[in-house]
Amino acid sequence: MNHKLKTILFKSISLLPNKADDYCYHKIQSFFDKLTLEDRLKSVELTYLRLLKVLDDLNINLKDKIVFEVGSGWFPSMPYFFKYKFEVKRVYTVDINQHFKKQTVLKLNDLFLKKYNCKVLSNQENPYQLPNGVEYFPNYNVVKKKNPDVDIVFSRYVLSHMDANDVDALHKKMKSELKKGSYVIHFISPSDLRQHSDSNLSQQAFLKYSKSEWSKIHTKFDFHNRLRLPQFLEIFKKYDYEIIHLEYESLSKGTKKYDLFKKIELHEDYTKYSDEELTAGNIFLILKV
Structure with a gap:
């Protein structure tokens, strides 16, 4: 569309x-x-594999840890990888909305068994038929609620869809709540999601608008804060997180995506950043408290 x-x-x-x-x-x-459920699970598997490699390189073992996932999404994909592959003790997964459906979870249980040879046993007392060790809390505001005592905080493509002030408030709150030595893991996609349905639109097209102009365009269903990589890093450094891993991709000159980007007349709010900073995407970072 x-x-x-x-x-x-x-x-x-x-x-x-x-x-x-x-x-x-x-x-x-x-x-x-x-997209089928299998298509979606394959996409999340790539996140799992990317995370697995870096955790191995950093010698970080998640076995028996407690994970707090911010942004559950449509079904418990990463919680299953945490439980059955990383062998964590428990996963709390929370979301500002309520997307999980019992029928989808039951299909995922069977699919995960077939694809990864992991025996997923539904908890019959759980309204979504989630297995023991995975707990879902919809309609949950991580900024306003007191969060559980955990070892790892994880988000997958969520931070860009939070209000910028809430991103700041969340990291201030976590800094005071989390134990020293805890990890915060973020996968961030700071691109204009409108281009997913329109290939002629640049991934950075929304950077041409002022704040007031952009607020008139997007809604709660496609909200995007437009924070660039340096702005995220400023927030993390502001609260003295140690950045122990950072990787991202930027657009290369001579590509169609780069050419589309260069056609944008940037709003003055973004002219101070370099092309690399403006186009940095597929961001993966690990913070240490």
């Missing part, structure tokens, strides 16, 4: 009453999303 039509659609359903707007959003996502 053209990104302009998608914006109009999201704007329209955001005018509906609470719950009705979420219901319509889920229906629309289901209609247009042609």
Whole structure:
């Protein structure tokens, strides 16, 4: 779908009453999303493998640790990798929305068994049929609630969809709550998600707008804070996190994506950053408290 039509659609359903707007959003996502559960799990497997390699390199063992996942998404993909591959003790997964469905979790249980030879036993008392050791808390605000005592905080492509002030507040809060030596692991995708449905749109197209202009375009269904890599790093350094791993990809000159980026007339808020900083994407970093 053209990104302009998608914006109009999201704007329209955001005018509906609470719950009705979420219901319509889920229906629309289901209609247009042609990815299978196996497709989605394969994508998360790549995150797991990327994380596994770096943790091995850093000699960090997650066995018997307690993990707190910020941003559960549509089904418990990373919690299963944490439980059955990293052998953590427990995973708390929380989300500002409520996306999990019992039917999807049951399908995932069977799929995970077949793909990874891991026996996933549903907890019959769990309303979502999640296995023991995986606990889901929807409608959960990590900035306002007191979070559990954990060893690892993890997020996968979530930080860019939080209000910038909340990103700051979350890291201030975690710094005071987490034990010294705890780890915070983030995968961040700071690109304009509208380009997923419109290949002629640059991954950085939203950098041409002022704050007020951008606030009129996006909705709660496609919210993006537009923070660039240096801005994320400023927040982490502000609260004295140790950055023990950082990797990212930037656009290369001579590519179509780079050419699309160079056609953007950047808003003055972003002109102080280099091309590398502006286009840094697929960010993966590990912080230590």
